[in-house]
Amino acid sequence: MDLPLAYTDPVVLQHRDVLERAAARSRRAGQPFLLDPLGAPDLRVNRWFDSDDIRGLAPTTWKKYAYSLVVWLSFLWAYGQPWDDVEPTAEEAFKTWRTLDERNPRPVESGTYGDDLTVIRLFYLWAASAYQVPNPIRTRRTRGKRRDGTQAEKPVTAPKATRDRDVKWFDPAGYERYRDCGLLGLTLEGDEDLGWRGRNGQRNAAFADLLYGTALRLEEGGSLLLVELPPDDPSRGFYTCHMAEKCAKGDVARRYWMPRKALLPVLDYCEGARATAVRRARAAGRYERIAGARLLTRMLPDRRARLVTQDGLVSEVPLDSLTPLERRRLLRETPQGLEPVALWLNEDGLPRDPHGWEHVFTEANKRLLGLGLEGFAGAPHMLRHSCALRWFSVGRLLFDKKFAHLDGEELRDLRYEFGSTWDLVRLMLGHADQRTTKDTYLEPFEALELEILLLHAGSSGIADLMAAVYGADRRVLGDPVVSS
Secondary structure, eight states: OOOOTTTOHHHHHHHHHHHHHHSSOOOTTTTOOOOOOOOOHHHHGGGGGGGHHHSSSOHHHHHHHHHHHHHHHHHHHHHHTTSSSTTHHHEEEEEEEEOOOOSSSSSOOOHHHHHHHHHHHEEEEEEEEHHOOOOOOEEEEEEEEOTTSSSEEEETTTOOOTTTTTEEOOOOOOOOOOOOIISSBTTTTTSBOOOOOOOOOOHHHHHHHHHHHHOHHHHHTOOGGGGGSSOTTOSEEEEEEOOOOOGSGGOOOEEEEEEHHHHHHHHHHHHTTTHHHHHHHHTTOOOOOOOOOOEEEEEEETEEEEETTTOOOOOEGGGGOOHHHHHTTTEEEETTEEEESBBOOOOTSOOOOOGGGGHHHHHHHHHHHHHTTTTOOOHHOOOHHHHHHHHHHHHHHHHHHTTTTOOOHHHHHTTTTTHHHHHHHHHTTSSOOOHHHHIIIGGGGTTHHHHHHHHHTTTTOHHHHHHHTTTTTTEOOOOOOOOH
């Protein structure tokens, strides 16, 4: 086997046989591999990640599944139980320790425990088939059927209600306050804060505007390429865009819509902070040292790209087939020199791992707390929630105008359907099933009175409307400065 140039360390070369065995296996980059507390692997456990049930999932899902399984296996180790022969009392003890036990330094909300339980149950369903391991997760029948028509079941220790767990939204004024003060470093009065030591404000605010405007997930928005941005057209308010298959959740390509209001800050970032970072990286020769880089020489019809490897091999591939990691290795030649094709860059000019954005929002939350805005915090996925809520409100306005001729009883009959409102939000979020949109994102707002919306529809803009309708709900964060 010809080792990559990166494998030049003498210690690494001592274990060349390990690298060769790993290369011979059909494992994907980022696929989890677990070790027990003594540093030994259990091949049966790790084969779950090789199974057909798991191999096709996104790396972010692997990470989530691996963490939930590690928490369970580590608990069993401390509990003195082998994972393949678990006593019935272990599941209840795990729930108590995970959510209530004072000896646990990091207890979690019931919804997080419910997610763990889902993963553990999936693991044992596979292990029961592969190794005849008894499944310790007890279940009971629930109402309804699965999509395949079989009886729905639920773990006995599953939380009774998890819909409202930690789900929060920004209204438009709340989001602007979060972006301006938390990400751009402005004062509460809207002035420049001379004492702020934050960096990359233009980039961070542009990324937040993108998520808030499009409802893209973190990895989806963080994996965009320059060639996927629409050209600015002042005559358009929205652009229909394409989310690549290997970047979308579940590897399902879809359309999404980008408002011009979100595109312009991104284009400004490209001409400003991004261009500065690229110049620094060129001067340092960083792009020539990217391992496994491929040069994008030409865009072809149907979203296909002509790529050239460092060895001169030419290929034509669909953009949909490129994973987030492969996208970060794409370069293109410009009159000024090489530059990444990835949209988002670190300060050193190298492409940014999408999950690095979590730190940006954590630091923004710390800054807002320092400004005295206690309880006013955000996260990348919260921007997706907020976009959903905004479009829900727009859809309700459209619905109310369409069905204004109906009387109150007829409107109540339509309460759980809302005409095209749910379909509008489902399309914006990229959901295949309308139930996901209702139950996960907007369930707390199903019971809103149509009359409240009608009261404001004729005279107020959407921002004022949302402030009036949702202002009493503590999960919808408005501008804390104005509201105080």
